[in-house]
Amino acid sequence: MLEVKISEKKHFKKIQLNGILNAETTPKLDSVIYKISANNNCPNILMDLENLSFISSAGIGIFIGSIGKIREKKGDLRFCNVNKEVKRVFELLEMEDFFIFYDSLDEAINHFIL
Amino acid sequence: MIIKEDLDNLKDFIDDTGKELSLPTSYNSDIRLFFGHDVSVEFKSSLSNLELVRRLSKKILSLSDLFSEYAINDISLAIDEALTNIIKHSYKNNSGKIILRIKAGNAKVELEIKDFGKKGAFFNPGNIPEPKKDELLKNNSKNGFGIFLIKKIMDKINYYVCPGISNTLFMEKYSDKLLNIDGR
Numbered sequence: 097m098l099e100v101k102i103s104e105k106k107h108f109k110k111i112q113l114n115g116i117l118n119a120e121t122t123p124k125l126d127s128v129i130y131k132i133s134a135n136n137n138c139p140n141i142l143m144d145l146e147n148l149s150f151i152s153s154a155g156i157g158i159f160i161g162s163i164g165k166i167r168e169k170k171g172d173l174r175f176c177n178v179n180k181e182v183k184r185v186f187e188l189l190e191m192e193d194f195f196i197f198y199d200s201l202d203e204a205i206n207h208f209i210l
Numbered sequence: 211m212i213i214k215e216d217l218d219n220l221k222d223f224i225d226d227t228g229k230e231l232s233l234p235t236s237y238n239s240d241i242r243l244f245f246g247h248d249v250s251v252e253f254k255s256s257l258s259n260l261e262l263v264r265r266l267s268k269k270i271l272s273l274s275d276l277f278s279e280y281a282i283n284d285i286s287l288a289i290d291e292a293l294t295n296i297i298k299h300s301y302k303n304n305s306g307k308i309i310l311r312i313k314a315g316n317a318k319v320e321l322e323i324k325d326f327g328k329k330g331a332f333f334n335p336g337n338i339p340e341p342k343k344d345e346l347l348k349n350n351s352k353n354g355f356g357i358f359l360i361k362k363i364m365d366k367i368n369y370y371v372c373p374g375i376s377n378t379l380f381m382e383k384y385s386d387k388l389l390n391i392d393g394r
Contacts, residue, residue, distance in 0.1 A: 097231060097261060118264075119294040120257035126352075150264070152290050153355035161352030181283050188284075188362050189355055 097121050100128055107209050108140035108174075110201075114147040117155030126158050129173070133162055139171035142204050146177035151185050159195065172196070176204040216273050217243055220266065227265050233258060248313030248320075255297045255306040255325065263310065264290045274314030276385040285319065285383055288363045291356035292323050292379055300327030300377060317385040318365075324378045 098121035099114040109132055117125065133139040143159070145151075159173060166173050176198040178186075186192045198204040220243055228235075244250040249270050253259050267286045271277055277285065289310065296308055311322040361367060366382035 116261055118257075118260050118290060119298065120260055150261075152287060152294065153359050154294060154353075157352035157355055160355075161350050164350050184280075184283065185287065185359070188287075188359055 098124055100125055102128065102132075105142070105205065108142045108204075109136075110142045110144055112144040112147070116150040117148060117158075118150065118152045119154040122154045122158055125155075126162075129158060129162050133166050133169070133171070136171065137169065139166050139169055139173075140208065141166070141171070141173045142198075142201075142208055143173065143175045144177055144201060145175060145179070145182055148179070148182055151182045153185070153189065156185060156189060156191060160191065163195070172208075174198065174204065174208055176201050217249070220249070220269060223269050224262065224266060227262055231261055233262060248311055248315075250309060250311045252307060252309045255301045255304075255308050255327075257294070257297055257303075260290055260293055260297075263293060267310070267312065270312050271314065271319065274319065276314055276317065276319060276387055277383075278386050281383070281386045284363045285321075288360045288381060289321065289323070291359050292381070295356055296323065296325045296327065296377075296379075300325045302327075319383055319385075321364075321381040321383075322378060323381075324376050326376050 097115045098117060101112040101114070103110045103112070111125075111128060111132075113125070115121065129141065132141055163173055174196045177200060178197055183192070183197070186195070196208075198207065224243075242252050244252075251263065251266060253263060264286050267289045268282050271282045271285055272279075293308065293310075297303065300306075307326055309322075309324040311320075311324075313320040313322075360381065364381040364383050366380075368380040370378045370380070372378075
């Protein structure tokens, strides 16, 4: 129900999610983000959510739970291609200004430079 | 009200969705529908059942014709959050039974989620503070947002604990379409 694909871009690592992010599937992503943030000096992660159809608070909890350490290391975790249903959950949690969102991968490539 | 044909369709929907989610047959057979003025779904407490029950809830809510797609997504999210809390905190990931009742009519939906976890209360809705962003950054907290979401989405929440018997979460949301006020 959740596929996690990691690819290397010039200024960040892209994590593409296919499927859903709920309490059952979050451990899979949690360990991926943990490894990237632990093993990189300046962990910059772009989450591509184009093919994510659902997210619960358990999913958003992963991002909230890891962002502190990532920003301590002068990195960041940002998002692109977030559909309305998924964005709605960020809004309900009042977390839409907690993260930076890009409309497309191209926009992220042009602007996600720390 | 859900008619018999709807109920038969829901059973097919469960089978098809279970296959699509690659759930073992044993999970599918644990889900049973009870026909009445409302729909009651009984299933095993397991994170593997979360997505199937969420999709089934969306299907039932859409049959009621009381809610926009937007509201249906919100309500099914609240159900997912409540079930997650029960599975993780009331049953502590051990096996158990959960009964979800969805009663749609009178321009609103009433949801009743019952569990039989030994530990009783998984939350007190009145005592949940709003997440504070500055503290979240320091605490690296990953949990505790579910109840906040439920409170935000639903119009009314009550939680009843009957020690040794059952715990019941009751939630209500009014129609955003304002159709069928006579209570279909």
